[in-house]
Amino acid sequence: MSEDSEPERNISGGDAGGGQAATFAAGEADTRAEAVVDRLGDIYWQKAYGGRDAFECLVRTILSQNTSDKASQPAHDALMDRYGNGGEEGRGEGDGDDHDLAAALAEADQTRLAETISSAGLYNQKSERIIALAERVREEYGGEAGFDEFVKTEDPDEVRTALLEMNGVGPKTADCVLLFSGGRDGVFPVDTHVHRIARRMGLAPPDADHEGVREHLERDVPAEKCGFGHTAMIQFGRDTCSARKPACLDDPDACPLADRCDRVGVDTTTGEVVDPAEALEAD
Ligand code: SF4
Numbered sequence: 001m002s003e004d005s006e007p008e009r010n011i012s013g014g015d016a017g018g019g020q021a022a023t024f025a026a027g028e029a030d031t032r033a034e035a036v037v038d039r040l041g042d043i044y045w046q047k048a049y050g051g052r053d054a055f056e057c058l059v060r061t062i063l064s065q066n067t068s069d070k071a072s073q074p075a076h077d078a079l080m081d082r083y084g085n086g087g088e089e090g091r092g093e094g095d096g097d098d099h100d101l102a103a104a105l106a107e108a109d110q111t112r113l114a115e116t117i118s119s120a121g122l123y124n125q126k127s128e129r130i131i132a133l134a135e136r137v138r139e140e141y142g143g144e145a146g147f148d149e150f151v152k153t154e155d156p157d158e159v160r161t162a163l164l165e166m167n168g169v170g171p172k173t174a175d176c177v178l179l180f181s182g183g184r185d186g187v188f189p190v191d192t193h194v195h196r197i198a199r200r201m202g203l204a205p206p207d208a209d210h211e212g213v214r215e216h217l218e219r220d221v222p223a224e225k226c227g228f229g230h231t232a233m234i235q236f237g238r239d240t241c242s243a244r245k246p247a248c249l250d251d252p253d254a255c256p257l258a259d260r261c262d263r264v265g266v267d268t269t270t271g272e273v274v275d276p277a278e279a280l281e282a283d
Contacts, residue, residue, distance in 0.1 A: 033203045033220035033229075036260055040232035041225075043256060049227040054151035055102050055137055055144040056080075057181040058163075061173040062129055063120045068229050075120035082116050083108060102144040105134035118158015129168035136166060151182045152153035171211060185221035189230050190214045193237030200241065202262030206276035244273055 029035035059079065064072040083089050085099040089108065097223035105113070113234055114127035132168045151159050156178055175189035186282040188194070194217070198204045205218040221229050240247045246266055247254040255261070265279035 030222075031220040032201075032260060033198075033217055034225065036201065036203065036257060037221050037225045037229040037232070039137070039257055039260065040236060044232045044235055046222070047228050047231065048183070049180050050230075051145065051182045053101075054148040054181040055134075056175055057177050058137075059101070059130055059194065060132070060135060060172070061176045062126055062168055063117060065122070065126070065168075065173070067121045072120045075123075076118040078116045078119070079113075083113075084159070089219065100138075100143040100145070102134045102137040105130055106138045108134075132162050132167055133169075148222060151177060156182065156184050156187070157211050171214070175214070179230065183227075186218055186226055187230075188214055188217040188221060188226040190217070191234060192214070193234045194230060194242075195276070196243060197233055197241050200246070200262070200266060201257070201260065202264060206264050206280040246273065249273070 023074050025144075028039055037040075060072070060076050063075050063079070081087055082102060083104040087104070089104055089112075091100050091107070093108075110124075110127050110131060110132055113131065114123040115129075117123050117126060120126060137144065137147045138159040150162070159178060159182065159190065160174050162239055163169050163177060164171070172189050172191055175187050178184045179187045179189060190213045195210055195213050198213045198217060199208060203220070204213040208216065217228060217229065236242075238259075241257075248261075249268055249271055250257055251272065252258050252268065264276040265274045267273070
């Protein structure tokens with residue numbers, strides 16, 4: 001396992017949210033999904049996640065919606081520079097514990113915040129959502145520290161329900177907060193890469209929606225491997241099993257998971273690639 005195999009950027013935001021190295025016992029996998037995650041563990045760094053500030057994590061995932069990490073990372077950095085600890089619009093003494101990002105963003109001027117996060121796209125909508133979330137966190141949890149404690153200590157189902165009630169927070173965002181902040185085992189967030197690959201490989205039904213894929217993966221992958229499985233599958237989707245050109249199209253041996261894959265919607269004879277749900281309709 002070389003340093004090169006470390007995903008440079010992932011949904012957790014690269015270095016800042018990169019998790020801690022962890023080793024999983026590959027052993028005899030009980031399910032195909034677990035075997036796939038174990039194999040990914042041979043390719044990429046194995047990691048466990050958790051410990052990040054919950055409100056900042058929420059803000060980061062809102063910024064990353066409908067855009068790439070490359071575009072959302074500078075927006076996150078600019079936001080933290082201005083509203084974070086020591087920033088010109090930070091709240092508190094600016095020297096540590098009493099700074100509150102939620103308070104700073106609840107009081108932010110929307111136009112100014114939109115301009116700060118403009119590189120992330122949809123900046124008007126995102127700035128409105130972030131301010132509304134900050135107000136809610138301040139009102140219901142007393143600020144970012146109270147919210148952090150809630151996410152890290154309360155029952156995961158209760159936390160998930162509370163997050164989903166917030167405007168702009170969908171299942172993927174809620175699961176990312178539970179995983180990257182709460183460090184909760186058994187949470188396998190499903191983004192577009194995970195949704196595609198799990199159905200292509202036959203780990204979930206071809207017509208399963210995001211929630212359906214999440215249920216299959218969380219049922220079949222041991223809890224302690226779910227977080228790593230999520231980030232590794234995203235990286236695998238970027239560098240090997242992409243939406244339009246999975247590596248096996250040119251060369252079946254180019255994919256290290258070929259022996260565990262049903263290739264639903266991938267026709268290596270004609271070179272045609274369709275969404276697995278379309279392949280089901282065509283049958
Ligand atoms: S065999 Fe092809 S479709 Fe299956 S995981 Fe590998 S690249 Fe993706």
